[in-house]
Amino acid sequence: MPIELHCSKCSKLIRAPDNAGGRYGKCPYCQNKVYVPAPPDQIEEIPLAPVDEEEERREAQARRESARVAAMIHQATDNPKGGISGGEAGTGAATDFSSEVQTYIVAMRDSKLEDAQNVVDRMRKAGKPALLYVEKLAQRDAPLKIENVPPPLVKGFIKTLLADLG
Numbered sequence: 001m002p003i004e005l006h007c008s009k010c011s012k013l014i015r016a017p018d019n020a021g022g023r024y025g026k027c028p029y030c031q032n033k034v035y036v037p038a039p040p041d042q043i044e045e046i047p048l049a050p051v052d053e054e055e056e057r058r059e060a061q062a063r064r065e066s067a068r069v070a071a072m073i074h075q076a077t078d079n080p081k082g083g084i085s086g087g088e089a090g091t092g093a094a095t096d097f098s099s100e101v102q103t104y105i106v107a108m109r110d111s112k113l114e115d116a117q118n119v120v121d122r123m124r125k126a127g128k129p130a131l132l133y134v135e136k137l138a139q140r141d142a143p144l145k146i147e148n149v150p151p152p153l154v155k156g157f158i159k160t161l162l163a164d165l166g
Helices: 053-078 097-109 113-126 128-139 151-165
Strands: 003-006 013-016 023-026 033-036
Touching: 003 033, 053 128, 097 113, 097 128, 097 151, 113 128, 113 151, 128 151
Parallel strands: none
Antiparallel strands: 003 013, 023 033
């Protein structure tokens, strides 16, 4: 029984022999390269791998950690002036990410690239919370209002900061 399929380029019906299943061929009408799927009776079942309990435990822990960080980011973006704790591990230094982002945008606006790079370096030291804060800002329609910087430019600077942090 031939395998029937339609060419992705010219949409004509193609009938291929059973032995062509799982291979590529050419459409007889337009010469486009087409994949001929294997007939369902020729597809062999692949057994599932056993569940790794240790991997499941690690994934559950990672989900809990992600939820905790997301809650911190949500709190920080709802009240950006309050900031969230970041800084270098063990220093106890708090970083106001909103202030840092504003400093970065103003530095970029004024072409003070060294100042902008200093902000990137400080935020990198703050780690994942800083990155998540900037990611959340980048998803907003109107991330921040900064004097003398049009909103599309603010959004572009935030995307650039996100790329620099990533």
